[in-house]
Amino acid sequence: ETGVTQTPRHLVMGMTNKKSLKCEQHLGHNAMYWYKQSAKKPLELMFVYSLEERVENNSVPSRFSPECPNSSHLFLHLHTLQPEDSALYLCASSQDRGKNEQFFGPGTRLTVL
Amino acid sequence: AQSVAQPEDQVNVAEGNPLTVKCTYSVSGNPYLFWYVQYPNRGLQFLLKYITGDNLVKGSYGFEAEFNKSQTSFHLKKPSALVSDSALYFCAVRSSDSWGKLQFGAGTQVVVTP
Numbered sequence: 001e002t003g004v005t006q007t008p009r010h011l012v013m014g015m016t017n018k019k020s021l022k023c024e025q026h027l028g029h030n031a032m033y034w035y036k037q038s039a040k041k042p043l044e045l046m047f048v049y050s051l052e053e054r055v056e057n058n059s060v061p062s063r064f065s066p067e068c069p070n071s072s073h074l075f076l077h078l079h080t081l082q083p084e085d086s087a088l089y090l091c092a093s094s095q096d097r098g099k100n101e102q103f104f105g106p107g108t109r110l111t112v113l
Numbered sequence: 114a115q116s117v118a119q120p121e122d123q124v125n126v127a128e129g130n131p132l133t134v135k136c137t138y139s140v141s142g143n144p145y146l147f148w149y150v151q152y153p154n155r156g157l158q159f160l161l162k163y164i165t166g167d168n169l170v171k172g173s174y175g176f177e178a179e180f181n182k183s184q185t186s187f188h189l190k191k192p193s194a195l196v197s198d199s200a201l202y203f204c205a206v207r208s209s210d211s212w213g214k215l216q217f218g219a220g221t222q223v224v225v226t227p
Contacts, residue, residue, distance in 0.1 A: 004156070043157075043203065043217040056214060090156055099145045099164045099207075102215065104156035 003027040004105035006091050012111045013081065021076040021108050023091030031097045032074040034066060037088040037107070049074060050097055081112045115140040117206050119218035126225055132194040134202050134221045136187045142210030146187040148178055151201040151220075160202075163187060174198070194225045 003026045013019050025032065034046040048056035049068040063085075065077040074091055088109050092102040116139045126132050138144055145164055149157040161172025168180045178189045187204060204218040 006156075040219075042219045045214045048214070058214075092157075099162070099209070101147055101159045101162055102157075103159065104149075106154070106156045109154075 004091060004093055004103050006089075006105035006108050008108060009106065010109045010111075012113065013078070014113050015081060015083070017081075018077070018079040020078065021089055021091075021110075023074040023076075023105055025072055025074075025091075025093040025103070025105075027093060027095075027103060029093040029095050029103070030071050031094045032068060032071075033092040033094075033102060034074065034076050035090040035092065037090055039087075043090070046076075048097070055097075078110075081110075083112050086110055086112045115206055115208055115216045117204050117216050117218035119202075119204055119221045121221050122219075123222040123224060126194050126223070128196050128225055128227050129193050132189075132191040132198065132223065132225070134189040134204075134223060136189065136204030136218060137185050138187065138204070138206040139185065140206050140208045142208045144187075145207045145209055146178075146180060147205040147207075147215070148172065148176070148187075148189050149203045149205065149217075151203065153200075157203060160189070194223075196225050196227055199223055199225045 005024050007022045031050045036044045046060045047066045067075040088107045090107045091105040094100045094102040118137045147162045148160040151157045163170050163180045171177045201220045203220050205215050207215045
């Protein structure tokens with residue numbers, strides 16, 4: 001719908017599992033973002049990549065590990081998560097990081113049991 | 114530091130009536146302001162932005178927003194609401210002075226009744 005796709009759309013995992021979220025943008029943008037959206041809380045920025053280099057990491061626990069192999073793809077590797085990590089994880093992209101709007105994917109609904 | 118306030122958790126409006134969603138901000142330097150909408154089980158969709166120039170900004174789906182520097186506000190408006198406008202609306206701000214992150218408000222749920 002917006003040129004940013006995310007897979008899977010839904011994920012249920014145990015606390016000992018390892019899984020990965022994938023994001024792909026088809027817009028030719030050079031910045032990509034991971035956000036966490038929890039119920040009744042503002043959108044939380046987790047990571048920012050600009051030209052495939054991580055430029056921001058907002059004190060995210062090490063059980064979340066991002067990877068940006070190229071400007072079109074962004075991954076979020078998950079391991080030993082906690083139930084409070086259950087949320088909607090949104091990927092976004094933009095052309096540069098200044099005044100250009102971000103385009104969001106549909107999100108991955110993650111449930112940690 | 115930058116912050117965004119959306120003072121209303123929910124706005125209820127009858128179809129055909131004007132819709133206003135409020136947003137105030139605090140930022141050092143000049144603000145870049147954005148509005149996004151989120152439908153259930155979907156990502157955020159960009160509606161409009163203010164960077165510079167005319168204080169009245171027109172966006173998608175008939176929405177517009179007015180930048181008011183003295184009141185540090187950027188309220189979203191639509192002259193005649195539709196039932197399909199029912200969704201969660203987010204205001205966001207970034208400072209022009211830095212590469213700082215885009216700060217989102219907590220969101221306002223809009224409910225348009227037939």
